Amino acid sequence: MAKPSDKTLVIIPTYNELENLPLITSRVRVAAPEVEILIVDDNSPDGTGQAADKLAAEDANLHVLHREGKGGLCGAYVAGFRWGLERGYTVLCEMDADGSHAPEQLHLLLEQVDAGADLVIGSRYVPGGEVVNWPKNRWILSKGGNLYISMALGAGLSDMTAGYRAFRREVLEAVDLDQLSNAGYIFQVDMAWRVVQAGFDVREVPITFTEREIGESKLDGSFVKDSLLEVTKWGVAHRSQQARALFDETVRLGRRSVENFRKKHLI
Known part of the structure; x- marks a missing residue:
């Protein structure tokens, strides 16, 4: 019987991942030889795009999408999603080029999709998840930020900033990709939040996140302020909507009670 993950x-x-690219693609090939790979390169000045083309020439299941400039991670994933949806893939995954997302754990995400999940997040902060080679202050910042996001939105997820994900195509077709926020890395939270609000089955599996060994992180400190400010706005708006919905329902029930009373007593 065919499974959703059969066409993943x-x-x-990628942006300046020349050294990491052959390492990550070879690991994916060994860990999950049945999946196909799409490299989305943002015109890397170090030649990553050209290296990707060479890999694609040797591997029919490895593809390359070149973008004109450094358009950011959100834009790269949206371009990749659209490329994959147009070609009929049933599961589309996000994976970092720097090795922080272990291809050897991809099966954990795909198994949950095949078991009925619509979105599976590889989480650092559920039991069994861990982070390797992060300084303590960065772990505290990430863990604390995710706790705040969880409380602000009430989504019931432990790691909404995580970038190791597997989506059923139906989820990506239902979300307006053009409306995703690209403030810092907040689009990961935005996407997960939209999926939860739409009523899809969202699950987390524990993964080991390992800090990159080659190259420099693309993350800077501004993402924390930008992201948490954005989340605060969403949380306030969500609570306001909940309060309004509760008020409207209370009014509706009150009117029904009055009408029933009048009918009963022929007022």
């Missing part, structure tokens, strides 16, 4: 595309955005 792993999307790997």
Whole structure:
């Protein structure tokens, strides 16, 4: 019997990942030889795009999408999603190029999709998840930020900033990709939040996140302020909507009670 994961595309955005690219693609090939890979390169000045083309020439299941400039991670994933949806993939995955997302754990995400999940997040902060080679202050910042996001939105997820994900195509077709926020890395939270609000089955599986060994992180400190400010706005709006819905329902029930009373007593 066919499974959703039988036609899986792993999307790997790149910008100056010349050394990491052959390492991550070879690991995916060994760990999950049945999946296809899409490299989305943002015109890397170090030649990553050209290296990706060479890999694609040797591997029919490895594809390359070149973008004109450094358009950011959100834009790269959206471009990759659209590329994959147009070509009929049933599961589309996000994976970092730097090795922080272990291809050897991809099966954990795909198994949950095949078991009925619509979105599976590889989580650092559920039991069994861990982070390797992070300084303590960065772990506290990430863990604390995710706790705040969880409380602000009430989504019931432990790691909404995580970038190791597997989506059923139906989820990506239902979300307006043009409306995703690209403030810092907040689009990961935005996407997960939209999926939860739409009523899809969202699950987390524990993964080991390992800090990159080669190259420099694309993350800077501004993402924390930008992201948490954005989340605060969403949380306030969500609570306001909940309060309004509760008020409207109370009014509706009150009117019904009055009408029933009048009918009963022929007022």
